[in-house]
Amino acid sequence: MKETICTIPINDIFMPKDGCPICRMEDMLEKQYVKFITGDAMMEPNIRIETNKKGFCHRHFSQMFTVGQKLPNALILESHLQEIIDKYMPAKLKGKPDKKQLEGIREELSSCYVCDRIASDMHHFMATVFAEWVKGEEFRKLYNEQPFICLKHYSFIMSAATGKGGISSKLLPDFYAETAALTKNYLVSLKADITHFCSMFDYRSQGQDWGTSKDSIERSIAFLTGTD
Ligand SMILES: [Zn+2]
Ligand SMILES: [Zn+2]
Structure with missing residues (x-):
């Protein structure tokens, strides 16, 4: 998926002057990624590799289940669950569990593909906001009118x-x-x-x-x- 940021004129985000503009931006990205992940992303094996590794947080799993069809959700889960079995579940546990595996599970539980994509886009978006603010009056005025x-x-x-x-x-x-x-x-x-x-x-x-x-x-x- 292309950087969604480049396609969004920053003024469109700041124009409505309704609530927090950065929330509006984040919200828009979130909707796009949730739709994308259960839609077009199904055709991109590289993204599945990423989602198998990172998984999703509760918020985004729920949104994917609400927004997406059941089959794409099940296919994403099928390979994600398999990866967890292969990585973290030994064939037969002898003695203590492997520390590294437990650490891996903790990392897995705290990571989310959608959250990570949003965070990275938000940094690009803010760079554009800063650049526009520095340029001067027009955007600066809009910024202060939020x-x-x-x-x-x-x-x-x-x-x-x-x-x-x-x-x-x-x-x-x-x-x-x-x-x-x-x-x-x-x-x-x-x-x-x-x-x-x-x-x-x-x-x-x-x-x-x-x-x-x-x-x-x-x-x-x-x-x-x-x-x-
Ligand atoms: Zn906000
Ligand atoms: Zn998330």
């Missing part, structure tokens, strides 16, 4: 900005400040909404307006965990 950057992506962006393909040290303080404002302003307003929400359960608040607090629990969860 409703917020969720907590997960705040941490991701702030770290990625200093890495390879990040932002030059001269411009970093501005970038940090703008990104921090996007996260903090929203966080503070969210906290105020939650406080208001709580206060509405007080009998003294009877008849008062819920204001923007009605969906503050849902919005807090989305802010704290990224989109579901």
